[in-house]
Each structure stands twice: as structure tokens, then as C-alpha cells.
Amino acid sequence: MYYYLIAPLGLKSPILTYGSETQCVKDELCSINVRNKEYLGIVLESTPAPTFECKILEKTHLRFLPHQKMLAEFIMQYYCVSLSLSYSLFTPFDESLCVTKDKGNEDSKVDIVPQVKLNLAQNDALHFLQTHTNPLLFGDTGSGKTEIYIHLIAQTLNENKNALFLMPEIALTPQIESRLKAVFGDMVGIWHSKITKAQKKKFLDKLHNGDIRVIAGARSAFFLPIRNLGLVIVDEEHDDAYKSQSAPHYNTRDLALYLGKQSEMKVVLGSATPSVSSYFYATKQKSLYRLKGQYFGSKKHIKILTSNQNTESTNGEESALLPLEMIEKIRQKLEKKEQAIVFLPTRAHYKMLVCQTCGSGVECAFCSVNMSLHLDKNALMCHYCHWSKAIPRACPQCGSENLSSFRIGTAQVANFLQRVFADSKIALFDRDNITTHKRLKDTLKAFNAGEIDILVGTQMLSKGHDYHNVNLAVVLGIDYVLKSADYRCNERALSLLYQIAGRAGRKYDGEVWIESANGAFLERFLGDYEDFLHFELSSRPKIYPPFMRLATLTFMDRSEKKALENLAKVRSLLQEYPLGQVEIVGDCKALLERLYDKYRFVLLVRSASTRELLGLLHYVRLQTENLCEIEIDPLNII
Known part of the structure; x- marks a missing residue:
């Protein structure tokens, strides 16, 4: 034995x-x-x-x-x-699923030549990507990045290797699937969390026997058993969806870069709005290629209106939720049989219900967050734990019936637009309504077929979708992103604006109307995202990435006292540790102090030395037996 x-x-x-x-x-x-x-x-x-x-x-x-x-x-x-x-x-x-004949042998070689020819700039970009390690393709929206990817994939298959095309999950649209299948046919397989168990089994059978050689998927596809993997493309590399929100808190983009450095695999990052960190490192390593312009030569006309949006509704009385100029512009587009998209960062009807007498919001019973107002369900709902309750007639704190809803959401704007444009078809595009991959496909298909006139949605609208007849993008509530408690707030807001603007006027000139009280800041950078990246790198405090590496230790427990005791134990432990270049920044209540019925406290550490920071983190993990959850390179630090 x-x-x-x-x-x-x-x-x-x-x-x-x-x-x-x-x-x-x-x-x-x-x-x-x-x-x-x-x-x-x-x-x-x-x-x-x-x-x-x-x-x-x-x-x-x-x-x-x-x-x-x-x-x-x-x-x-x-x-x-x-x-x-x-x-x-x-x-x-x-x-046991492998066929006897190895599909990786000489008989499986193919000779694929994409029908679409690259222009001069695209050919230069392709050559650069082929000859550099872990390159970043910084290409404007509509500049033809996907065609370059297709040529890279074809080259990889012709070399008898397989390719992985990663995207944020919601960007896995019928359009990218059809574009890949138009060139590579049945060799393309799609993988994401929404496919059924039966579909996953069928996919894995084909992957094991070598029938699938081009895998397009969300971050989970990175962990598939892909033999002879020669190319990994991380499209929309800036997207937060690549970062896992549960342990282990990996970032798929960073794992791909590690794989590219440690093997002979080609790894390519791509984005119209690369993250500040990726731009910083690619510039430093001379692995950045800047692809400017639009493939179809269309232009964007941008107009910024001073924020005067009425975000409050008192006792059901409502005034215009959009500036009159915006409403008139939408009307003009509809009269021309053109389509429009409307973006807000908030779903539901309203973000919160607030008492005008005592100022209290209605909080979730399990999370320290105000519940969102869903009028269609006559309910308040927590968008974290999904607990819900009926909309109260009076304030739970003081009993006053003087309740007001604040900060409009997608559902309320859609209702308003439906009343204004009664003969138009308006649809919602957010997580409350797009709950399956089939619904995503059906909505996009209907929109591109002209069956929907206005699509109202959250950040999902920006995820690389190709809207054929959209010549107007309306942006509301971007100031909430700019004012968020995040050292990346400027980066997130500008990136989001560029991505949304890129959905309008893909083949013809488009218009982008933005409502904001920060017009001067936005106007400065909306013409050139690279100019913003330079500004951000020069103005961002050097205590944040990419100049420093951060880590958080989060202490969670149903007992607030126990969570604080665990924090104190680790604090005491760190007093005995030789910190070197590691700095203990401090501890505080988490921004969401209570989540899923657990109290949360955060200890922040940082260092310019990755090795020393990891040494401290492993020391804490080994000494404390899971007293805290460790996250390195967090996207949010409080």
C-alpha cells in the first residue's frame, strides 16, 4: 500500500x-x-x-x-x-474523451487566409504584435482591432496551435461569434457562465478531441484544458470583469501576462481605453502599439449639457427627467428612423427612498446599503444580497409619510421616454432585464433589426456591442462615477464615456450628448484618451498603482466584536514583523460596513516591493488561520 x-x-x-x-x-x-x-x-x-x-x-x-x-x-x-x-x-x-487520432498532428494543419484585407495601419499593428512580448494594442473604437485579432488567430491555427479569445462576459455577443465563425467555421467554440450543463459537456467533448480550436469566452475560459495553446487575446483588457470578486482574487489579464512571460505563448492585450496601469507598463516596456482613427472614417460630435437633471420624485409627481434639448435631439433621430442608446450608471427605478423629515434611507436588513426602488414589483431591493421588502408607506425610523425617491435609474428613464415617445419601442438593457445569454442575444438581434428604437441601459451598453443604426448616445449620471470614493474614479468615468461614445456612429457620423456638471474636465480629454492617460499618470498620487502595489486584509464576521478582535490580532502580529519597504497604511470600516449579514473592516498595506509585500501577506495567512481575506491588487480599497 x-x-x-x-x-x-x-x-x-x-x-x-x-x-x-x-x-x-x-x-x-x-x-x-x-x-x-x-x-x-x-x-x-x-x-x-x-x-x-x-x-x-x-x-x-x-x-x-x-x-x-x-x-x-x-x-x-x-x-x-x-x-x-x-x-x-x-x-x-x-x-478518456480523446480520440485515438491526435488532432495536434500534421494532418490537422490548416491554411486559413481571412478574406478581409488589412489596411496599412492594421498591417503595421499586426507586425508589431507578432514581434513583441505581451503587446498592448491601444486602438480607437472602430479602428479595426477585431480584424487584426482574426489575422493573429489564423496565423496561430496555420502553425498548428490553438487560440483563446477572452472578453468580458457581456461582450460575448452574437456579432463577435458570427465574425469568428465566418472565418473559422465549426472550429469556434463559445464558453461562459450562462451556457447550460449540456452545452458545456458538448463543448468539452469537442475541445478534447480537437474539433474546437478557437475558444471565445469570458474569464472562466482561461482555465479550460486547451492543449497546444499558442495565442491568448485579452480584449477590453481594462474591464473590471476580469478581476474575481471572491477568493482567489485573481485578475485574468495579469494571469495571461504571466503565462506570456513564462512560456512561448503569444499574449495580446487590446482596448480602446486601456487601463492606466497597462498603459504605464506597456509604455515602459516599449510593447505599446497605438492604432488611431476609425475603419469606416466616421466622426463623433460631442455636446455636454450642464447638469440640471431632476433626480427626485416626490409622492409620484415627476418633472422632465431629461433636459429638453436631449429630448428634442432624440425626437429628431427617431423621425429619421435612426436609433439611440441612453446610459445611466443606476438600474431599477430609483437608487434609494429617503425620508424628508429625518433624512434616513431605507436600508437592507443584511447590508449597510440603501435599497433600490423597483416600482414594477412594488418593492425595495438590495442589489447586493437581493433581499427585498414591500415599499413602506412611512419612514421605518420616524414614521413620517414624507418619503422621496432619489437618483433615477434605467427603468424610470425608460418609462419616461415611453410616455414622451408613445409610438416608439423602448427596451431595457441592464442586469435586471438581461438575465440570460439568450435574452442578451434576442435583445441585440431585435435592436439591430430595427424592432427597438431606444435602448436604455447601464454599463452593459458599452461592452463592445456593434449597433448598426445608432447615431445618438445619451449619457446621464456620469458625475456619480466621477465623484465615487475610488482613486480610479477619473479613469473609470473617462473609459466608460469613450466606450459608450464608441457605440454611436460606427459607420456614419454619430452624436454623443452628455449631461454633467464637470463639463470643463470632460471636454479637456474627450478628444484624446491618450492625453487623459498622460494627465492621470502625472497627477495620480504616487501612493497608488501603478507606482505602488496595494493589498487589503478584510475581516468579516456576523459579530462586529469578533471582526474587530480578529483585526486587533493581526495588528498585534504585524508589530513583530520586519516591515522593510512595506507600509501599514491603516484600518477602517469598509465602505459597505455590513454585507451579507457580516460586519467588515479593512486593513490596507502597500509597498513598492512586490516580493516584500507578498512576504508579509503569506506570513499573515500562515499565522492567522483564515482570520481575514487577503486581496492583492484590489480594484477598490475601502
Whole structure:
């Protein structure tokens, strides 16, 4: 009998010991029984026969590919998690699904020549991407980045390798799918969280036997068992959706860059609005290619109106939610049989319900956040934990019936526009309404077919969609993004504006109307995003990324006292640690002090030395037994 230390996958469990009648090798996957349930486990190392009776593991046909093992080790080290949690991200390779004939041999070579020819600028960009390590393609919206990607993919397939095209999930539209399939046919497979179990099984069968060679997917596609992977494209690299909001708090973009540095795989980042950090590093490493202009030569006409939006509704009485000039402009577009999109950063009807007597908002019972007003459901709803309650007639705090709703949302604007333009078809495009991938496809198909005149939505509107007949983009509420408690607020607002503006006038001249009280700031940079990047790098305090690396330690517990005690324990522990270049910035209540019925406190640390920062984080993790959740490179720091 042989004995091995096994890390169960997907469990918060210590390392366990199992017996085996045959020898196992390191990193081999096996089936183990834990508390009468079957789990996958990974073999860490052999161990002497224990003094207690062991359960017996079962061998499987599953294994992790070499690049998956390398990434799992990196995730464990960099994101400060257990190896079992790191490996649980990956879909293993199933050798039993492989056909006898290896699709990676000479017989599987193809010779694909994309029909669309690149222009001179695109050809220069293609050559640059081919000859640089981890390049960043900074290309204006509509400049033809996708065609460059297609040529890169074709080259990769012609070299008998496979390609992965990553996008934020909501950008996985029928348009990009059809563009890829028009060139690569049935070799294209789509992977994201909304596909069914049956679709996933069919996909994995085709991936294992080599029928799928171009994978287009959201961040989870990065963890698929793709053999002979030669190209990884991270489109819309600036998007926060690439960052996991639960442990391990990985960033798919950064994992791809690590893979590109440690292997011979080509990794390409792309965006019309690259993140400040990506632009900084690409410029420093001379791996940036700037692709200017629009493929179809269309122009954008931008108009900024002073913010005078009425965001309050008292006892059902409502005045115009949009400036009259905007309403008239929308009317003109509709009369020309053109379409419009309207953006707001807030879904539902209103963001909150507030008492005019005592000033209290109606908070969620489990989160320290005001609940959003959904008039169609006659309910207040928490957009974090999804707890809901009926709209009260009186203030829960003081009993006053003088309640007002504040900060309009998409549903209220859509209702208002439907009353103003009664003969027009208006649809909502937000997470409340686009709940499945099929609904996403159906809505976009109807919009591009002219069955919808105005699409009202949140940030989902900006995600790379190709709206054929949209020549007007209306932006409301952008000041809420500019005023948010985030050192990246300017970056987030400008990037969002550029992305939304890029949806209007794809082939013909378009108009972008923005309502804002910060017109001078916006006008300064709306003509050139690179000018904004230079400004941001020169004005952003040097205590933030990309100049410093940040990490947060979040203490959570249903008991506020217990959470504070855990914070105090770690604070005391750090007094004994040689900090070196690491700075303990301080601790405070989280911006959302209570979330999912747990109190939250945050300790912020930073350093110019990644090595020293990771040393401190691993020290805390090993010494405290999960007293806190560690996140390096957080997008939000409070």
C-alpha cells in the first residue's frame, strides 16, 4: 500500500492522507471520499504509512496540463491561497474523451487566409504584435482591432496551435461569434457562465478531441484544458470583469501576462481605453502599439449639457427627467428612423427612498446599503444580497409619510421616454432585464433589426456591442462615477464615456450628448484618451498603482466584536514583523460596513516591493488561520 498527501479541490479543508494500491505521481488527480461525498483531489507528495486507518483513493483519467499546473502554482503564491483552492479554478483534461487520432498532428494543419484585407495601419499593428512580448494594442473604437485579432488567430491555427479569445462576459455577443465563425467555421467554440450543463459537456467533448480550436469566452475560459495553446487575446483588457470578486482574487489579464512571460505563448492585450496601469507598463516596456482613427472614417460630435437633471420624485409627481434639448435631439433621430442608446450608471427605478423629515434611507436588513426602488414589483431591493421588502408607506425610523425617491435609474428613464415617445419601442438593457445569454442575444438581434428604437441601459451598453443604426448616445449620471470614493474614479468615468461614445456612429457620423456638471474636465480629454492617460499618470498620487502595489486584509464576521478582535490580532502580529519597504497604511470600516449579514473592516498595506509585500501577506495567512481575506491588487480599497 502507498500513502499520499492529498489536497481536496473546492473544499476549505486541511491536507488529507489517503492510501492507494498503485503508485501515484505528483499533481495527479484522484477521486477521494470526504464526509461521504466524492471530490477530486490532487496528489501533493508521498508520505510514510500513518498510524491511523486511511480511506483509499481512486485513480481517474483526469489530469492538468503543464501550463495549468504552472498557473495554479503562481495563483497560490501571488494571490495567497491554498493550492487546493487554486487548482479548483481549472477544468482538468479528461484523457478518456480523446480520440485515438491526435488532432495536434500534421494532418490537422490548416491554411486559413481571412478574406478581409488589412489596411496599412492594421498591417503595421499586426507586425508589431507578432514581434513583441505581451503587446498592448491601444486602438480607437472602430479602428479595426477585431480584424487584426482574426489575422493573429489564423496565423496561430496555420502553425498548428490553438487560440483563446477572452472578453468580458457581456461582450460575448452574437456579432463577435458570427465574425469568428465566418472565418473559422465549426472550429469556434463559445464558453461562459450562462451556457447550460449540456452545452458545456458538448463543448468539452469537442475541445478534447480537437474539433474546437478557437475558444471565445469570458474569464472562466482561461482555465479550460486547451492543449497546444499558442495565442491568448485579452480584449477590453481594462474591464473590471476580469478581476474575481471572491477568493482567489485573481485578475485574468495579469494571469495571461504571466503565462506570456513564462512560456512561448503569444499574449495580446487590446482596448480602446486601456487601463492606466497597462498603459504605464506597456509604455515602459516599449510593447505599446497605438492604432488611431476609425475603419469606416466616421466622426463623433460631442455636446455636454450642464447638469440640471431632476433626480427626485416626490409622492409620484415627476418633472422632465431629461433636459429638453436631449429630448428634442432624440425626437429628431427617431423621425429619421435612426436609433439611440441612453446610459445611466443606476438600474431599477430609483437608487434609494429617503425620508424628508429625518433624512434616513431605507436600508437592507443584511447590508449597510440603501435599497433600490423597483416600482414594477412594488418593492425595495438590495442589489447586493437581493433581499427585498414591500415599499413602506412611512419612514421605518420616524414614521413620517414624507418619503422621496432619489437618483433615477434605467427603468424610470425608460418609462419616461415611453410616455414622451408613445409610438416608439423602448427596451431595457441592464442586469435586471438581461438575465440570460439568450435574452442578451434576442435583445441585440431585435435592436439591430430595427424592432427597438431606444435602448436604455447601464454599463452593459458599452461592452463592445456593434449597433448598426445608432447615431445618438445619451449619457446621464456620469458625475456619480466621477465623484465615487475610488482613486480610479477619473479613469473609470473617462473609459466608460469613450466606450459608450464608441457605440454611436460606427459607420456614419454619430452624436454623443452628455449631461454633467464637470463639463470643463470632460471636454479637456474627450478628444484624446491618450492625453487623459498622460494627465492621470502625472497627477495620480504616487501612493497608488501603478507606482505602488496595494493589498487589503478584510475581516468579516456576523459579530462586529469578533471582526474587530480578529483585526486587533493581526495588528498585534504585524508589530513583530520586519516591515522593510512595506507600509501599514491603516484600518477602517469598509465602505459597505455590513454585507451579507457580516460586519467588515479593512486593513490596507502597500509597498513598492512586490516580493516584500507578498512576504508579509503569506506570513499573515500562515499565522492567522483564515482570520481575514487577503486581496492583492484590489480594484477598490475601502
